[in-house]
Amino acid sequence: MPGLFRSVTLRGEKAARLSWGYQTAAVLRTWALSKSDKGEWTLTAGIDRADPFRLKQTPLQFTAPRPGGFFCFPVRAVTLGKESLIASLGPPEH
Amino acid sequence: MSRFVTPTEVRLPISDGDYLIVKERLNLGDATERTARMLNAEGTAVDPLKYGRAQVQTYLVDWSLTDAAGRIVSIREEPPAVVAAALENLDPEDFREILEAIEAHEQRMTAAREEKKSTRSGATVPAAISPSLVAVGGGMSGSRS
Numbered sequence A: 001m002p003g004l005f006r007s008v009t010l011r012g013e014k015a016a017r018l019s020w021g022y023q024t025a026a027v028l029r030t031w032a033l034s035k036s037d038k039g040e041w042t043l044t045a046g047i048d049r050a051d052p053f054r055l056k057q058t059p060l061q062f063t064a065p066r067p068g069g070f071f072c073f074p075v076r077a078v079t080l081g082k083e084s085l086i087a088s089l090g091p092p093e094h
Numbered sequence B: 001m002s003r004f005v006t007p008t009e010v011r012l013p014i015s016d017g018d019y020l021i022v023k024e025r026l027n028l029g030d031a032t033e034r035t036a037r038m039l040n041a042e043g044t045a046v047d048p049l050k051y052g053r054a055q056v057q058t059y060l061v062d063w064s065l066t067d068a069a070g071r072i073v074s075i076r077e078e079p080p081a082v083v084a085a086a087l088e089n090l091d092p093e094d095f096r097e098i099l100e101a102i103e104a105h106e107q108r109m110t111a112a113r114e115e116k117k118s119t120r121s122g123a124t125v126p127a128a129i130s131p132s133l134v135a136v137g138g139g140m141s142g143s144r145s
Helices: B028-038 B048-059 B080-088 B092-119 B133-137
Strands: A008-012 A016-020 A023-035 A041-050 A060-066 A069-080 A084-089 B009-013 B019-023 B060-063
Touching: A023 A060, A023 A084, A041 A069, A060 A084, B009 B092, B019 B048, B019 B092, B028 B048, B048 B060, B048 B080, B048 B092, B060 B092
Parallel strands: none
Antiparallel strands: A008 A023, A016 A023, A016 A060, A023 A041, A041 A084, A060 A069, A069 A084, B009 B019, B019 B060
16 A cells, blocks of 8 residues: 555546435546545546435445455545546545 | 434345345335336336336345356345346346245335324324325336336
8 A cells, every 4th residue: 555655646547426325416527536645535526427416425335446456435525527527535434 | 203314224035045135115216216227218117127126226235046057146235237247147037036926025115114104193093184195196006017
């Protein structure tokens, strides 16, 4: 896990989503996950489709495929734009 | 009680130690999708043969079922076509068991909801102002694929 680094940015292009339980709140087209030197994770993503109601519910979870599994982060807050979103994330879950 | 459906999962045990993960309740989008799945090719009428598949596919979130090699056939977050293909390849008796488990779950949820409604403070039962379409044209309950 990238906890070894002070700051890091991960990028992806498909199959990432924000979920509210089994419901999909947003399907992301491209995404970038960055960790600041203060340890704060931020997601910036282009949106393929999004459900504004579900994006306001809790708990939300960000998942994205990685080799051998998935990135999985709790979502603390989401700002929804027209074609993109920015989310503040908690620490990775697994 | 919120009028919005929270996406809660329920685990339903079936035979041989297997289980289904299903939606506790359907929301309007789910219910509309279920009806759409039951329509005939022209989209003009409900095809009773599609009832079972529509009911199962709408409720099912995941399961423990494995293929012949013992690998779990995960259907969580898979596209509807992938889930439909998995269902089509089930043994018909096993499909029926899954359908019956989901129907029993739906009946329990409906009964629980009716119970809550009847005990909700301040609730009143409105008088009927016209016969329902079900009463006029007959319901769909009881038909299965």
